[in-house]
Amino acid sequence: MTDSxxxxxxxxxxxxxxxxxxxxxxxxxxxxxxxxxxRADAATRAIKAEGGWGVVCNQETEIHPTSxxxxxxxxxxxxxxxxxxxxxxxxxxxxxxALAGVELVHNGAHAANLGSRAPxxxxxxxxxxxLYPKQxxxxxxxxxxxxxxxxxxxxxxxxxxxxxxxxxxxxxxxxLTQHFMLPKFxxxxxxxxxxxxxxxxxxxxxxEETREEVGxxxxxxxxxxxxxxxxxxxxxxxxxxxxxxEMLADLPDLWDVNVSDWANDSITxxxxxxxGYQAEYMSWVRQATGKPVVGVGRLxxxxxxxxxxxxxxMDLIGAARPSIADPFLPAKIRDGRIDEIRECIGxxxxxxxxxHSVPLRCTQNPTMGEEWRRGWHPERIAAKGRAEEALxxxxxxxxxxxxxxxxxxxxxxxxxxxxxxxxxxxxxxxGLAGLAAWRRVxxxxxxxxxxxxxxxxxxxxxxxxxxxxxxxxxxxFVATGAKWRRDGVGRSARKPVQADAAMTVLTPDDIxxxxxxxxxxxxxxxxxxxxxxxxxxDHLARAGREVTLITPAxxxxxxxxxxxxxxxxxxxxxxxxxxxxxxxxxSRIVAEGxxxxxxxxxxxxxxxxxxxxxxxxxxxxxxxxDDLRAHQTREEIGLETLELIGDAAQPGLIADAVHSxxxxxxxxxxxxxxxxxxxxxxxIIALTD
Ligand code: ADP
Ligand code: SF4
Numbered sequence: 001m002t003d004s005x006x007x008x009x010x011x012x013x014x015x016x017x018x019x020x021x022x023x024x025x026x027x028x029x030x031x032x033x034x035x036x037x038x039r040a041d042a043a044t045r046a047i048k049a050e051g052g053w054g055v056v057c058n059q060e061t062e063i064h065p066t067s068x069x070x071x072x073x074x075x076x077x078x079x080x081x082x083x084x085x086x087x088x089x090x091x092x093x094x095x096x097x098a099l100a101g102v103e104l105v106h107n108g109a110h111a112a113n114l115g116s117r118a119p120x121x122x123x124x125x126x127x128x129x130x131l132y133p134k135q136x137x138x139x140x141x142x143x144x145x146x147x148x149x150x151x152x153x154x155x156x157x158x159x160x161x162x163x164x165x166x167x168x169x170x171x172x173x174x175x176l177t178q179h180f181m182l183p184k185f186x187x188x189x190x191x192x193x194x195x196x197x198x199x200x201x202x203x204x205x206x207x208e209e210t211r212e213e214v215g216x217x218x219x220x221x222x223x224x225x226x227x228x229x230x231x232x233x234x235x236x237x238x239x240x241x242x243x244x245x246e247m248l249a250d251l252p253d254l255w256d257v258n259v260s261d262w263a264n265d266s267i268t269x270x271x272x273x274x275x276g277y278q279a280e281y282m283s284w285v286r287q288a289t290g291k292p293v294v295g296v297g298r299l300x301x302x303x304x305x306x307x308x309x310x311x312x313x314m315d316l317i318g319a320a321r322p323s324i325a326d327p328f329l330p331a332k333i334r335d336g337r338i339d340e341i342r343e344c345i346g347x348x349x350x351x352x353x354x355x356h357s358v359p360l361r362c363t364q365n366p367t368m369g370e371e372w373r374r375g376w377h378p379e380r381i382a383a384k385g386r387a388e389e390a391l392x393x394x395x396x397x398x399x400x401x402x403x404x405x406x407x408x409x410x411x412x413x414x415x416x417x418x419x420x421x422x423x424x425x426x427x428x429x430x431g432l433a434g435l436a437a438w439r440r441v442x443x444x445x446x447x448x449x450x451x452x453x454x455x456x457x458x459x460x461x462x463x464x465x466x467x468x469x470x471x472x473x474x475x476x477f478v479a480t481g482a483k484w485r486r487d488g489v490g491r492s493a494r495k496p497v498q499a500d501a502a503m504t505v506l507t508p509d510d511i512x513x514x515x516x517x518x519x520x521x522x523x524x525x526x527x528x529x530x531x532x533x534x535x536x537x538d539h540l541a542r543a544g545r546e547v548t549l550i551t552p553a554x555x556x557x558x559x560x561x562x563x564x565x566x567x568x569x570x571x572x573x574x575x576x577x578x579x580x581x582x583x584x585x586x587s588r589i590v591a592e593g594x595x596x597x598x599x600x601x602x603x604x605x606x607x608x609x610x611x612x613x614x615x616x617x618x619x620x621x622x623x624x625x626d627d628l629r630a631h632q633t634r635e636e637i638g639l640e641t642l643e644l645i646g647d648a649a650q651p652g653l654i655a656d657a658v659h660s661x662x663x664x665x666x667x668x669x670x671x672x673x674x675x676x677x678x679x680x681x682x683x684i685i686a687l688t689d
Pocket of ligand 1: 255393394395396398399402416417418419422423424425426453462463464479480481482621624645646647648654657
């Protein structure tokens with residue numbers, strides 16, 4: 001039953017000629033599946049609809065080969081041949097009573113057209129976004145006429161594919177319409193350049209023509225980035241942003257308002273801990289247009305949603321990441337199961353998967369992206385098999401997830417952890433600067449486990465093989481994690497680095513355990529190139545320490561480009577006064593500091609310091625597993641199942657550990673015929689001609 005307090009969230013909302021069944025709106029977001037994996041994409045969207053989202057959109061959908069985002073598998077509606085694949089999605093979404101939306105796009109100079117080799121189009125002659133030495137050409141009038149015809153035709157095809165809401169998209173600095181709007185990209189002197197009305201002309205035409213073409217049966221939505229968050233250097237919500245809204249107020253049936261670029265729209269909790277952070281930029285749009293408005297900004301808490309509706313900030317609660325972390329968020333609110341909501345932690349691993357061109361994944365929700373290919377459902381899991389009991393050793397993200405899923409299947413689960421508080425690396429990393437929200441990964445699972453009568457959770461219980469034997473549980477999952485190495489082995493050094501014992505050498509684990517580096521500058525050597533080196537530099541600088549960060553990479557924390565954070569990481573460290581030395585490889589550690597050499601043959605140089613903090617790679621903690629695996633022990637104990645999972649099996653992201661724990665729990669006693677027992681299904685291209 002719907003808690004009456006939240007009844008407003010379940011009111012239908014009229015959007016032009018269609019009606020959303022409630023106020024939960026999954027805004028367009030990429031899945032890394034798109035036109036290459038349409039069945040998987042459809043299954044992901046269908047799960048959202050099943051979970052109660054009243055509107056489920058696909059992702060940016062290329063309208064023509066001159067907007068070819070290859071190798072990124074986005075949506076595609078180049079011609080009629082693309083309709084059937086999208087029809088799979090709209091049918092799947094409709095089957096659960098939700099509306100389906102499509103985000104038509106021409107990406108202009110953001111599309112490198114690497115696959116199609118078509119000319120790249122832009123308002124003015126310019127470089128392209130992709131790191132590829134070719135340029136975009138200024139569109140002439142014929143190009144603009146063509147573009148309008150392509151958009152019109154794509155809208156027609158979208159309707160044929162079964163979509164209810166059809167977008168014109170001007171956001172993320174990735175779209176031609178927005179490029180026309182912004183003087184930074186548009187120096188034209190004709191009727192498409194100069195004053196704002198001219199720069200908005202193309203968008204106006206597309207809105208009018210989309211309405212003309214499909215507006216009798218489909219709603220026309222306009223996704224608009226109202227503020228670039230560059231201050232006076234870009235479009236601002238209260239300046240030109242407002243003028244655009246006023247100029248186009250009546251044209252769309254729905255305003256989907258956000259900020260740009262993508263790094264601002266999808267900012268991580270590390271840099272913006274406040275959920276609902278976009279409201280201040282768009283709270284006036286509804287009043288200015290009189291049309292329904294959907295907004296975003298990590299809206300996952302029902303009370304915040306309600307207040308957004310009550311205050312008239314928005315009519316529809318938009319979500320990309322909260323819908324990924326918990327596709328059943330609306331259903332849980334509806335059914336009064338609010339404490340079961342898996343809150344997004346704002347880590348952007350989902351974004352990273354798109355940037356890697358692989359199917360969507362999520363730290364909090366290991367089933368995301370696995371709905372079709374592995375048959376995983378976020379809320380359902382097969383009942384237990386013949387076994388009664390299982391033991392999980394280690395309560396980090398892998399162990400917690402494995403234990404929780406085994407318990408949901410009905411096994412009696414014993415979960416033991418050596419630490420004072422369960423949570424493993426999640427708890428430890430959440431203690432570092434900017435990562436507090438990551439705690440939710442452990443909190444969510446611990447809350448679940450503590451409700452269950454079939455779970456026994458023991459903290460401060462380091463188990464050895466003899467103790468495991470004593471417990472006499474025949475099915476054992478070992479999730480004992482990994483520890484950062486002290487010896488310098490990593491990407492640049494495959495063998496330990498020579499070190500003088502007089503120098504204090506620390507690891508990230510030492511800092512997370514509360515160690516305070518001895519007096520003097522701390523030299524962080526980051527050869528891991530993920531997030532940890534930059535996080536620790538920030539953490540120690542905030543604690544008032546003098547920090548030097550040395551890395552063989554040309555930039556700080558290069559992998560964080562995938563999570564849209566790198567720019568903020570490097571700027572933040574510079575602002576904190578961290579000394580940054582890029583392109584330097586550690587040669588040896590001496591009594592008074594370190595010696596490095598240049599990554600490209602530059603000579604050695606010395607870096608005096610009080611301690612060295614090694615962020616290079618991790619060593620798997622497999623001692624317990626190895627002891628249990630010894631044939632004799634195994635026989636003695638009568639172990640039937642012994643599985644190494646999480647970072648102990650393969651050090652990686654927290655998302656990988658959660659996925660590994662989930663996977664092991666599903667596979668345990670799985671029906672060998674089931675899709676869950678198979679590795680995964682693939683979408684094989686059909687050879688039809
Ligand atoms: P993962 O990311 O794979 O979940 P973590 O490093 O986060 O791994 O967590 C591993 C957990 O296992 C830690 O909390 C650690 O205290 C615990 N642990 C390690 N060895 C043992 C052991 N022998 N018995 C019980 N707990 C252990
Ligand atoms: Fe949220 Fe992280 Fe999941 Fe993305 S990967 S939805 S940011 S928890």
